Amino acid sequence: MSESVNRAVNAMKEQIDAPIASYFSSCVHCGICADACLFYTETGDPQYTPIHKLDLMKRVWEREYTLSGRVRKWLGLNKSITEDDLTKWETLVYDSCTLCGRCSLYCPVGNDIVYMVRKMREAMVASGHAPEGLQQASKRAIEIGSPMGVTLQTLKAQIKHAEKEAGMEVPLDKQGADYLMLLSSAEIAQFNEIIPAVTRIFHEAGVSWTLSSEAFEGTNSGIQIGSSDIAAELVQRIVDGARKLGVKYVISPECGHAYTALRWEGPNLIGKPYPFEVVHIIELLDQLRAEGRLKLDGKDDTRQTFHDPCQMVRRGGVMEQPRNLMNMVATDFVEMTEHSLMGWCCGGGGGVSASERAEPLRRKVFSKKRKQLEEIGVDRIVTACSNCRNMLEEGLEDNNMDEIEVVGLSEWLAEYLVTSSPRAAGDDS
Ligand code: SF4
Numbered sequence: 267m268s269e270s271v272n273r274a275v276n277a278m279k280e281q282i283d284a285p286i287a288s289y290f291s292s293c294v295h296c297g298i299c300a301d302a303c304l305f306y307t308e309t310g311d312p313q314y315t316p317i318h319k320l321d322l323m324k325r326v327w328e329r330e331y332t333l334s335g336r337v338r339k340w341l342g343l344n345k346s347i348t349e350d351d352l353t354k355w356e357t358l359v360y361d362s363c364t365l366c367g368r369c370s371l372y373c374p375v376g377n378d379i380v381y382m383v384r385k386m387r388e389a390m391v392a393s394g395h396a397p398e399g400l401q402q403a404s405k406r407a408i409e410i411g412s413p414m415g416v417t418l419q420t421l422k423a424q425i426k427h428a429e430k431e432a433g434m435e436v437p438l439d440k441q442g443a444d445y446l447m448l449l450s451s452a453e454i455a456q457f458n459e460i461i462p463a464v465t466r467i468f469h470e471a472g473v474s475w476t477l478s479s480e481a482f483e484g485t486n487s488g489i490q491i492g493s494s495d496i497a498a499e500l501v502q503r504i505v506d507g508a509r510k511l512g513v514k515y516v517i518s519p520e521c522g523h524a525y526t527a528l529r530w531e532g533p534n535l536i537g538k539p540y541p542f543e544v545v546h547i548i549e550l551l552d553q554l555r556a557e558g559r560l561k562l563d564g565k566d567d568t569r570q571t572f573h574d575p576c577q578m579v580r581r582g583g584v585m586e587q588p589r590n591l592m593n594m595v596a597t598d599f600v601e602m603t604e605h606s607l608m609g610w611c612c613g614g615g616g617g618v619s620a621s622e623r624a625e626p627l628r629r630k631v632f633s634k635k636r637k638q639l640e641e642i643g644v645d646r647i648v649t650a651c652s653n654c655r656n657m658l659e660e661g662l663e664d665n666n667m668d669e670i671e672v673v674g675l676s677e678w679l680a681e682y683l684v685t686s687s688p689r690a691a692g693d694d695s
């Protein structure tokens with residue numbers, strides 16, 4: 267066994283815990299999970315059956331932790347793991363899984379495939395088998411503070427633009443604000459309309475908020491590549507920034523995995539509870555709607571749908587809130603056939619979009635979203651994740667459907683809200 271294979275096998279052994287053992291032992295090999303995964307449905311290739319993506323780890327589990335596997339090991343009957351196996355499974359666990367969680371809803375025994383893929387990725391990272399794109403993104407996140415290399419200087423430049431556009435100051439490092447708003451790198455670099463949009467919304471609704479120059483990045487490459495150490499360090503930076511400003515809430519941005527990292531995994535990653543609450547931007551906007559703090563200035567008559575970001579909706583539970591907001595503004599809101607809990611992924615979540623190698627497969631499986639959109643015929647797709655937004659724009663262009671506009675929910679909402687005269691930054695009085 268080569269040194270590299272040895273490292274990978276040992277890393278997998280370390281990652282196999284009680285849940286993983288129970289998932290492998292309860293799998294009835296029915297293959298039903300295949301029909302839940304767009305990498306299988308859009309290619310017909312059995313290697314993309316969700317449970318098969320874990321087969322390498324399963325072989326280690328059987329060999330090391332089951333009686334029959336140990337007997338076979340003793341008799342020298344187990345199939346050895348090779349360098350070629352590692353190369354193949356690296357592509358399966360990184361390029362053909364968006365961590366969308368749809369397969370778990372189909373599995374009759376409820377196996378949590380995302381949990382297993384995350385564990386397998388931890389082992390792949392530990393043994394040096396993670397895609398270059400994700401390795402680079404994680405390095406930039408640790409060294410620069412953003413997976414895309416976005417700096418504080420860039421944020422400040424975008425804040426200046428936003429202040430001009432919104433006609434009011436954008437609060438930065440405002441001590442004692444109630445809410446700390448995080449952004450994703452893609453929002454700062456590409457979809458920066460979000461900054462004037464939330465500035466106007468929060469101003470009108472009387473929300474006391476701020477951005478932070480020390481904790482502005484909400485994304486977490488550690489979650490995507492499968493490194494709990496990196497993920498914990500990135501979460502800790504947000505905790506430190508929030509603590510310094512004394513905020514009561516931290517707002518997770520329109521980015522799917524940022525919400526998973528901060529809301530659901532963060533306290534376990536850093537090993538302690540937060541001194542604040544985490545709220546998704548869409549949850550907060552819906553709360554403001556319910557409290558009558560969002561005043562409409564007209565409605566949107568175009569035909570539109572909502573694309574469910576998997577981490578926010580299926581895995582995160584923010585399901586009704588975007589629909590409440592859509593129904594508040596849109597007069598012709600139509601759902602895709604399978605939506606909400608059963609929505610289909612854009613194809614680029616879970617770090618898939620960060621891997622150049624995965625691009626041909628990712629573009630191919632967009633056929634699922636294309637078919638869904640063709641069925642309903644819309645003018646606009648509203649979503650709440652900047653990565654989904656990028657994937658949708660790319661997929662629509664590939665399929666000559668780019669007459670369909672893609673927008674972020676917060677920014678779209680801001681267009682239809684009453685705007686009164688500006689006041690001081692972050693002033694909720
Ligand atoms: S989590 Fe999603 S992408 Fe990954 S195997 Fe399951 S259905 Fe496929």
Ligand code: SF4
Nearest residue numbers: 293294296297299373
């Ligand atoms: S659906 Fe569940 S039980 Fe069936 S093969 Fe997939 S993981 Fe195993």
